Amino acid sequence: MAITFLGVRHHSPACARLVADTIASVRPAYVLVEGPADMNDRMDELLLGHELPIAVYTSYRDARRRHGSWTPLCDYSPEWTALAAGREVGAELRFIDLPAWHPALSGVRNRYADAEARYGEVTARLCRAFAVDNVDALWDHLFEIEPADGLAERLAAYFDLVRGDTEAGQDDLAREAYMAQWIRAAADDAGGRPVVVVTGGFHRPALVRLAERGDRSRPEVPRPPSDAVVGSYLVPYSFRRLDAFDGYQSGMPSPGYYQRLWESGPADAARALTEAVTARLRARRQPVSTADLIAARATADGLALMRGHPHPARVDVLDGLAGALVSEAIEAPLPWATRGALQAGNHPVIVEMIAALSGDRVGRLHPSTPLPPLVHAVLAALGDPGTERLDLGTEAGRERSRFLHRLRVLEIPGVRRTSGPRLAGGTDLAEQWVLTESDDRLPALIEAGGYGVDPQEAAAAALAERITGADLDQLADVLFDAALCGIGELTGQVLHDLARAVGAAADLGALGRTLTVALAMWRHDDLFRTSGSTTLATVVEAATSRALWLAEGVHGGPAPADLQRVGTVTAVRDALRHAGPSLGLDVEAALGVADRIAAGQEAPPDLRGAALGLGWSLRGTAAADPARALRGAFVPATAGDWLTGLFALAREEVLHTAGLLELLDELVAGMTDDDFLVALPALRQAFGFFPPRERHLIATRLVERRSGGGSGWDLMRLEAAPELVAAGMALDERVDAALRREGLITS
Template structure:
């Protein structure tokens, strides 16, 4: 009996060649591969003849959480060559890792992104020893461009060194114990025939040790919780999603380059990389001369020779291209000197170089591949590309709109709304949509299938997840999306999550926006069938109470009027007016808060004015004596901000209360020139709450009071910008002060 443990780096052409060559050489009884064991009974599906890259996508959903993860495979993945070479050799193929939904993998979004961060200290020392920038350059230096002679021994030494005394966490221990039991069982069943085990190099030392003794029976397959929904499907993947420069954290960056390396070897890959970069830059009208190419290749060859490479490695070619094609100073580090996404501000030529390395390959599934029900449900009704105009007054168009909104909520590519109803906007009965083809649509639909079997169920689950993760500023949009999707009542845990989000609000402005949208939906959204909704009513009630509580705690001196805060008080007023009786809102408690805030010198001016307006609009009077209340609250230094709050909440009451405009004219007219200039921008904002017709009425009444028969329109028309007028008035005031100071005027 012989067990060959091959520790690999995921998505490494050198490891993929080693795995395939080893399996062809030893012709094992079993090939055991790090991968989701719950896919073993579907191995034939995996080997149908897909165009790689592809991935196994697993979705998990229970009442508490949803989790999605991927097991990606490309032509040069060692796991893939283990399966294909093992199949050709007649071996039994088994994935031996825990299923992706298992708690040990609960934080793993990508099964093959699980190792390098653990031993960064060791690889850091190796990078310094070999004078390379990062682990990718180190890997190329040690393995990818070196001859394959002795590769297995070098890999084993490398992974023994990097694992060293690293303490594995409980999740790793659980995975390694499970994989080791598969190894022991396969060895027992194979008898004298060999077994090949292919796993990430991090796990290899532990598996060698654990495989020596223990239970030799086949491990049981873990079962998900009874209340959980779990599904695994093959999905098309892309080089872009594999690329470390796009955020992928395992295996190799620049998958297009490594595909060429896998197919043609390091020398051809270097030449091909230069050609692809040149073609891409020229296609974007970037000048690349023959002399530039000669200089880039000469530099790359010189760097390879200096670094001890038998052929130019990826970083040699990139450094050579950067030196030849970028003549300006580069403000950000070269991206191949580190891992992770490109930084903002990267040079445009560098960005195009990275894109050329990434490649644009997109995988395709074999036509016989099983797909989740959601895919069939959507593709049967979605239709082809084009523009659609939907009349929401028609039931058929309204149902089509709901379908498209469900796909939009599920983030299906190629489905975009260009116009239509907006949260708290006016009634709009026409929607326009743009439908386009997208290579990413099928993967997105397969992944969205984890939410449900049809668009309505899937969108409802996606919206529930958004509600749980939304901050208060996003909650109004989520509520409106729920209406657009026609999901209907959300109850149970989702309703609790909504109420909890509102109850935990700490910012009055976003809470007011949520209340505004929810109240509009509860009052009169017959179009989307939310009028009178119990769920939305619950949100209105909770948001009104929370807003009053938050408002009473706001403190602050003079400051620019906060329009979101004023709008929140307006939303409270409208809720009390239009839903108070139906939803059991406490009007007397709200009036008490309004009166206390209106009289508080610690509250900001805009909130004091809005609170006075709230009490005035709900009672029909500003306490017993409106004029006295206004006169007592008016402070010249903050007059504009205070009036903004008052006008927003009680515009009509101010306009139609006898003597109120005249009182305000008296108060504003009594301000000094300096006080007026300081207050002018805020005063303009405050009077902006009056529509044009009412501003004309105010102007007419003031003209009658001050100038007899002049026209009110003349006060509303300025030939110059208001800020220029204010600057001119300030200049006049300074000139007059200087003249008085010098005794040139005395009156």
């Protein structure tokens, strides 16, 4: 069989050049490329004349599995040059790998993520042998910078070595068996004419062996299950998304550098890299002198000579630039000495160098490229950039809001809400959005097209995906988003999950948040259109009962006030007050729980204060004498926590009960300086529940009590921060203590 097997590293200029030259030389009948076989009928679409980088995005979902993956291509991808060169010589072009949705690729987010993690031990040995930091530097050293003579043989020896020590998994074996059948079928159909096979180097040794014998019929392209929704579309891609320093596991970092290497060779790429770094640093007002550039180039040339490179490689240039431009000690390892996403702690100059290498190229699809229906639906309705203020009291405003929320849920760039209804807020009937242009919008819309044909269907599928594995707290977010999107069908599904999760809830804070959301939707049905929901009523009722049961079981000594726990008691009060009569909630049983918690000593102070406030706010009168309760709870270490719970639930009742604020002033005034400093942070938190108007009223009453007249603003307008005043008081106390100890003062 006249088959030429070319094992490549994805996104390698050296491999891309070898592939193009080989195809031009042998003029094969078939060019077979590792790629999704279900795209073979759309080869003309792929080769329309796009501006690269682009990618094939495939989405898959059924009742059991959801998956999305990319097959990216840039100018120097060997797979792309194979297709372009193959079309030039009139070869039959075929992708021969399993479709991206296939279970064998279910764990693969990117088809061209190199297999180097699977043979790390071998490449580690080679890195030690050639004295390089990592496989990227090793690859440049062996293949990108070296002359092209003998490249095919060197690549074959390299991949034979790394595959020989590595055991392939079942998924790889399934893919290789499928690709091998394509190879055998093409060779048989070619009738002795050449066939060129371009695959990742990891697969080459196995394919050479498997191609010798087996079924020679053309394999069928697998079809997804009948209940699955599958879509594949071309999307614009970007160098940023290709860059290993941005987290892409392609194995080839710095796509901007390798693009120049592909276009002009290593010498020009090194020069262009230095110029790009210089321009970027100067644009950010970083001083880069001519002397610095001379030093950087001289260092890079010296390193290349020492390392045996005919031209400075990427790491030579980077090391030279770092040595010339960074004068301070570098705390973190240089990014190009390791692999993976750029870590925190790097010198700002180093970060800018990496950005310059990445490049800012963004692909563009040919105007004739088919797009998912979702793209057309959104672009037709989105409108021009600018600020939109929506009146949610009108049907037109609500419909526009739902559309924009669906885009927000789908994470479409350039669609941002700046104000409107919030989880913990009241009924805000106005919403403001800011729409901006974004280069990433079209790729995001095409990717989102895998969820559905219109924004409502796509947002519903995206929210349903978030449900899987979500805890009670996360489900509350999904519930609120579903309501804002106007997705009643999904809301019913989420409510079913919520009702089931409420019965097993153990986190009082998360349960309170869920109750807050469900109650807000139940009360404000004009906004959310959720009235008459039996399941929603069930969630409110079950969450209220469960919260009271959990609250009575909370025991513990003094601790900082738990605002989430206090918020749950507030949600219970609101549910009893606003939904009690309609839903038949047992208010008397709730008051009994509140009274027991408030009167006991087992619960934390904040919960005891909240329980007293719950009963007081519901009855209109406190179950116990408030003044007596306040005296009993006023221990410096916990007084502020107890008041936090009380003020959160019964702020107005406290404010309008004669003598209570005056008693509180008396208790605070009776504290020692040390006790006051201990209690101060929690007291400040507690009084934060009073809005500014009520704080002014409190201040006015205290001024009248202390001085018989004056303005409350005098107490509220400190010339120094409260923390500074407290620190000054503590310092005064320490000075007084020292003076008393030395007998310098006696009082």
